[in-house]
Amino acid sequence: MTPSSTLFDKLWQEHCIQSDASGEDLLLIDRILLHERTGAVALEALREKGREVKTPAHVFCTMDHIVSNRPGRTRNEARTPGGDVFISSTRESAARSGVTLIDIDDARQGIVHVMAPELGIVQPGVSIVCPDSHTCSLGAFGALAWGIGSSAAEHALATQTLKQKKPANMRVTLKGGLHPGVYAKDIVLALIAQIGAGAAANHAVEFTGGGVRQMSMEGRMTLCNMAVEFAAFTALIAPDEKTFEYLAGREFAPTGAQLDDALSWWRDLASDEEAVFDKNITLDTDALAPQISWGVSPEQSGGIDQTLPFIADLPAEKRKAAENALAYMELQPGQRLLGEAVDGAFIGSCTNGRIEDLRAAAYILKGNQVSPDVKAICVPGSQAVKRQAEAEGVAEIFKQAGFEWGEPGCGYCFYAGGDTFAPGARVVSSTNRNFEGRQGPGVRTHLCSPATVAASAIEGVIADPREAGGVRPV
Ligand SMILES: CC(C)[C@H](C(=O)O)[C@@H](O)C(=O)O
Numbered sequence: 001m002t003p004s005s006t007l008f009d010k011l012w013q014e015h016c017i018q019s020d021a022s023g024e025d026l027l028l029i030d031r032i033l034l035h036e037r038t039g040a041v042a043l044e045a046l047r048e049k050g051r052e053v054k055t056p057a058h059v060f061c062t063m064d065h066i067v068s069n070r071p072g073r074t075r076n077e078a079r080t081p082g083g084d085v086f087i088s089s090t091r092e093s094a095a096r097s098g099v100t101l102i103d104i105d106d107a108r109q110g111i112v113h114v115m116a117p118e119l120g121i122v123q124p125g126v127s128i129v130c131p132d133s134h135t136c137s138l139g140a141f142g143a144l145a146w147g148i149g150s151s152a153a154e155h156a157l158a159t160q161t162l163k164q165k166k167p168a169n170m171r172v173t174l175k176g177g178l179h180p181g182v183y184a185k186d187i188v189l190a191l192i193a194q195i196g197a198g199a200a201a202n203h204a205v206e207f208t209g210g211g212v213r214q215m216s217m218e219g220r221m222t223l224c225n226m227a228v229e230f231a232a233f234t235a236l237i238a239p240d241e242k243t244f245e246y247l248a249g250r251e252f253a254p255t256g257a258q259l260d261d262a263l264s265w266w267r268d269l270a271s272d273e274e275a276v277f278d279k280n281i282t283l284d285t286d287a288l289a290p291q292i293s294w295g296v297s298p299e300q301s302g303g304i305d306q307t308l309p310f311i312a313d314l315p316a317e318k319r320k321a322a323e324n325a326l327a328y329m330e331l332q333p334g335q336r337l338l339g340e341a342v343d344g345a346f347i348g349s350c351t352n353g354r355i356e357d358l359r360a361a362a363y364i365l366k367g368n369q370v371s372p373d374v375k376a377i378c379v380p381g382s383q384a385v386k387r388q389a390e391a392e393g394v395a396e397i398f399k400q401a402g403f404e405w406g407e408p409g410c411g412y413c414f415y416a417g418g419d420t421f422a423p424g425a426r427v428v429s430s431t432n433r434n435f436e437g438r439q440g441p442g443v444r445t446h447l448c449s450p451a452t453v454a455a456s457a458i459e460g461v462i463a464d465p466r467e468a469g470g471v472r473p474v
């Protein structure tokens with residue numbers, strides 16, 4: 001490696017087995033994650049071809065996408081019509097192939113991108129793939145983590161390798177600090193609004209700067225989670241003491257002499273000072289207000305206290321999309337979003353379903369009631385998050401405020417055919433995608449932080465968390 005390599009270059013090189021004339025590299029894959037929606041398909045396809053999983057000990061499968069989020073759900077309960085078949089076939093394929101299955105009733109169950117860090121499956125420096133686009137979340141640990149399709153998953157399962165063309169390097173520097181009421185979610189929404197939803201196509205993005213160092217691991221995961229929403233191949237953050245502390249004592253994390261070895265490697269995982277990035281973006285976080293999306297792409301977002309754009313003020317190529325978005329969202333150009341009535345409030349998902357997210361919301365909800373016009377739901381990202389929230393009184397605050405308290409999974413984030421809000425409902429949501437129908441037929445999603453969801457749920461209208469009974473310091 002030259003003394004001017006990026007962290008991404010180093011991790012790529014470390015895993016590159018062979019380069020060929022086509023420009024694709026053959027990479028060693030250290031870990032594979034699967035879920036019952038796309039993972040089971042890959043395992044089944046492999047079986048049909050008479051192939052075996054090469055290294056079952058490195059493959060972890062969970063149930064998250066189509067399982068019901070209903071409190072007290074049963075072992076086979078799916079909200080997707082026919083979803084129980086996916087569940088049982090995942091069980092069969094996992095047992096047959098010998099991979100680790102974290103089943104619905106396992107105390108470790110959770111959304112794949114929440115569960116993998118909690119169990120220490122993701123670690124700095126490892127390569128890790130999953131047939132799911134938000135696998136980039138795991139780059140927060142300084143891992144080479146990216147989402148793949150089902151057929152690539154088959155290839156990875158059968159060979160523990162993947163062919164991939166190397167993307168270019170992009171650096172996003174967060175200049176400035178973190179301020180009350182402005183969270184990782186606000187920062188990444190502001191970034192996407194500024195640079196556009198396609199800005200990082202064919203790039204791996206490294207987040208750097210004081211803002212990143214100040215962030216908790218939860219915040220860093222939120223940041224990296226949304227990288228795919230501006231088309232990045234993946235995102236990553238150089239690991240530091242916060243990363244090592246987070247991983248300490250986790251089930252699959254190294255211990256003893258192995259940990260000492262790992263730490264001496266992990267501490268070196270950073271871009272060289274001279275490293276050259278193909279694209280550089282700097283975002284001043286000191287200037288940011290809480291953000292909220294107004295359209296049907298995360299790029300159609302802005303400060304919560306701003307007015308919506310007038311179509312004529314937008315660049316010509318953005319006008320049609322903005323017009324269509326406002327029509328779907330039933331909003332007017334130039335209007336304020338603050339004060340717009342909401343019907344639903346959702347806190348959860350792999351973006352913002354972690355304990356820090358729930359604490360930030362609970363800080364605002366404490367002693368308050370959700371507006372009677374709002375259907376409010378919290379689905380913790382994993383059983384571990386749920387247990388912790390219950391142990392420290394956060395769950396009780398949610399329930400007393402009038403939130404439903406669900407079982408961990410993806411429902412409500414992406415419409416799997418069951419859990420949803422009423423058609424046409426305006427929903428403030430801590431999730432990552434807001435395209436038409438994403439949370440159910442006709443549902444109008446406003447992406448924002450859990451604190452903004454909580455403040456808006458209480459007021460019954462879109463509300464600024466900085467004005468809602470205090471804001472938990474970041
Ligand atoms: C179902 C799955 C493949 C999908 C993804 O890849 O992201 C889902 O998790 C999503 O968020 O839309």
Ligand code: SF4
Nearest residue numbers: 134349350410413414
């Ligand atoms: S929570 Fe939502 S974004 Fe995350 S993996 Fe599940 S469906 Fe995808």
